[in-house]
Amino acid sequence: MQQRYIGASGLKVSEIGLGTMSWGxxxxxxxAAESLKTFVDAGGTLIDTAxxxxxxxxxxxxxxxxxxxxxxxxxxxxxxAGLSRxxxxxxxxxxxxxxxxxxxxxLARLGTDHLDLWLAHDWDPHVPLEExxxxxxxxxxxxxxxxxxxxxxxxxxxxxxxSLSDVxxxxxxxxxxxxxxxxxxxxxxxxxxxxxGILAWAPLGRGVLTGKYRGSVPAESRAANDRLADYVAxxxxxxxxRITEALLTAARGLDRQPMEVxxxxxxxxxxxxxxxxxxxxxxxxxxxxxADTSAVPDQIAExxxxxxxxxx
Numbered sequence: 001m002q003q004r005y006i007g008a009s010g011l012k013v014s015e016i017g018l019g020t021m022s023w024g025x026x027x028x029x030x031x032a033a034e035s036l037k038t039f040v041d042a043g044g045t046l047i048d049t050a051x052x053x054x055x056x057x058x059x060x061x062x063x064x065x066x067x068x069x070x071x072x073x074x075x076x077x078x079x080x081a082g083l084s085r086x087x088x089x090x091x092x093x094x095x096x097x098x099x100x101x102x103x104x105x106x107l108a109r110l111g112t113d114h115l116d117l118w119l120a121h122d123w124d125p126h127v128p129l130e131e132x133x134x135x136x137x138x139x140x141x142x143x144x145x146x147x148x149x150x151x152x153x154x155x156x157x158x159x160x161x162x163s164l165s166d167v168x169x170x171x172x173x174x175x176x177x178x179x180x181x182x183x184x185x186x187x188x189x190x191x192x193x194x195x196x197g198i199l200a201w202a203p204l205g206r207g208v209l210t211g212k213y214r215g216s217v218p219a220e221s222r223a224a225n226d227r228l229a230d231y232v233a234x235x236x237x238x239x240x241x242r243i244t245e246a247l248l249t250a251a252r253g254l255d256r257q258p259m260e261v262x263x264x265x266x267x268x269x270x271x272x273x274x275x276x277x278x279x280x281x282x283x284x285x286x287x288x289x290x291a292d293t294s295a296v297p298d299q300i301a302e303x304x305x306x307x308x309x310x311x312x
Contacts (some may be wrong), residue, residue: 155186
């Protein structure tokens, strides 16, 4: 698996990252362990988690495997704080107290004394940005995080954060795929100019770019899950459906899997440092880590770009 630097930093990671949002929910400990071993054996190093994933269970499961299944120095662990679910509702709180309390809890669940990269999980309109940044800065100053960054920030939010931070913000984790290219309006140009690499979540369009939803909804898929159906639904019809058909045609012409072409296209885009694949099963992850992510030919990339281009 190819390795890349995140943004303008010296932090090198695998171009495919292992997303663990489903761990502790759709993915049990046994499947998570198999997935982690598959990932590391394939040369993967970047593992993404968050305190909000399964109320901390994702981090706890990963922590139970560090030192036994995989050596801590062999992986780059990214976690996030500031987002939680309370009484069925998503809550954002990036206050200094909330962030630092969450960091301590994350480190305890992971059984490690530091994160390689710590991110503010979302923009909080109710907390001064300087306060949120002070938590990131303290984490780096005390060694509890080696690097800092943000998640789900738009272009001006990222620019403002970078201008105020006393430590480099090396990453912005955001959704990016052939069916979700709105980041190209502001986020990508800002990230490229500011030296912040994009860690792309949902790089396979929440699963639709694999082609598995073509014509029907598989019984074991996210779209058939009561908790996740609304997450996938926006990409099943209309423009995303047309983009997926074009991708399938391109993949057939190249004699490659749709997943491979979708990931390869994304990894060719400016400012993208890595694609975070949130596979729910070991079988899905095996396909992702074995994917041929070599560059898509210019002509094919141009056609895919035109089909998926943003409207005015």
